[in-house]
Amino acid sequence: MEFSDNILNALPSVISIITAEDFIYIRGETSKQKSLRMVIDTMGEASAKAQDLKSIITTTAKFKESLHTLYVMKDQENKAIVGILKVGIKKLFIMDRIGRQHEIEPLCVLDFYVHESCQRSGYGKQLFEYMLTNEQVDNPCKLAFDRPSNKFRSFLKKYYNLENFIPQPNNFVVFDEYGLQDKPTNSRILNTPPxxxxxxxxxxxxxxxxxxxxxxxxxxxxxxxxxxxxxxxxxxxxSSSSSSPxxxxxxxxxxxxxxxxxxxxxxxxxxxxxxxxxxxxxxxxxxxxxxxxx
Known part of the structure; x- marks a missing residue:
């Protein structure tokens, strides 16, 4: 998605990391913060539209009040933003194939979007690998994914051979390779009767x-x-002495x-x-x- 040079200059590198600390106001919103806000809101809206979501899940207003991390990839030569990837830790209740419920707190991929004009060009793999390295995640099977689209699931199957999972009521996807049924010590089992x-x-x-x-x-x-x-x-x-009704x-x-x-x-x-x-x-x-x- 094309942006002006002033907006692209707010991103210091090809893949920039944005957190809520980048939106701390001292004497009002700076020009860099305005550029970042425009990038987040525009790409977040495009991501929700591409995934056919009922509401936009990535906005500056929500991002400033969270502990999430946003990775933004740009193409300076073509004056475009390639894609965004948002991650954060969440507490989840996940059922395994044995039927037990676990309480886990994994790193979750909350939003992953690459612009349609840049797809099938290796940008998504480069952005995802950069996130894994920065978050020190050895294997993406240890991640949880919030309502991954069909394209994202195909991406995970193609590059990381992640395919099998149990559908959850909260719509998060935790693949079988996470190992809930094999290693119950990495989570707290909740369905034991009190x-x-x-x-x-x-x-x-x-x-x-x-x-x-x-x-x-x-x-x-x-x-x-x-x-x-x-x-x-x-x-x-x-009283026995009372005779009145x-x-x-x-x-x-x-x-x-x-x-x-x-x-x-x-x-x-x-x-x-x-x-x-x-x-x-x-x-x-x-x-x-x-x-x-x-």
């Missing part, structure tokens, strides 16, 4: 009652409306409710009673006053 204590329906403790399907303790000071309890059992929760605003402790259902079912029951009240006269659950339904 040693959790499951409580029984009515396992009593000194401070409360465990409910099914939960590990949280329901203390005695949690209260629910007394209308959820059978009125025939109310005498067991009130319970009022509408009485409350009783959850510890006196003789059931093993989790708290969620109590709220569901209350919600159903409120809906029933709404359908039959729109009366309040706690008295005879109408509810102001919205």
């Amino acid at each position: 040693n959790r204590r499951h409580s029984t329906p009515n396992e009593k403790t000194q401070t409360g009652i465990y409910h099914r399907h939960t590990r949280s303790l329901t203390p005695h000071h949690h209260y629910y409306p007394s209308s959820l309890i059978n009125p025939s059992t109310f005498s067991t929760t009130t 319970p009022s509408g605003n009485d409350f009783t402790s959850v510890s006196s409710i003789n059931h093993s259902a989790p708290p969620k079912e109590i709220y569901v029951q209350r919600k159903r009673e409120l809906i029933s009240q709404k359908e039959h006269g729109k009366q309040s659950l706690y008295g005879n006053n109408p509810i102001a339904w919205e």
Whole structure:
């Protein structure tokens, strides 16, 4: 892609390395930073268009807030930018062929684009090899690739014999040669079931009652409306000297409710009673006053 001499002069060599430090402003944006911004935004947009991406993944705004490294290759004689290659370390969760999930932090190729007019001329191989040397990567199989295009996958197969991989939900490609199933010590296996204590329906403790399907303790000071309890059992929760029927605003402790259902079912029951009240006269659950339904 053609650029003016002023923009190309901002790149000191044939393959230049750009990081976020190159965009630190002291007294505003310099002319060199403006040139770099134009190169990154233009090439990033062209890369997204060539790969048919929904959004541009390489922009100056995103690049300045990251720890990524961008390699830019130019052709000074033809006044053109040949291509870009962006890499960075990311934490990934990858499944191997055995079915185990690994947490790894490899160096990832996040964007790789060579302009259409410069493809099939050896520029891509030269740019990629320069990155491997600078990042001290002996074999590209130790890299992860973010949504590589068909052309990029053909490139990896042609020059590095990398072809086989397991499709991942995060769309990253980690080839079998990475060795997850052969060398599990280079990553942390995450799908080992944790040693959790499951409580029984009515396992009593000194401070409360465990409910099914939960590990949280329901203390005695949690209260629910007394209308959820059978009125025939109310005498067991009130004083024997009281002969008057319970009022509408009485409350009783959850510890006196003789059931093993989790708290969620109590709220569901209350919600159903409120809906029933709404359908039959729109009366309040706690008295005879109408509810102001919205």
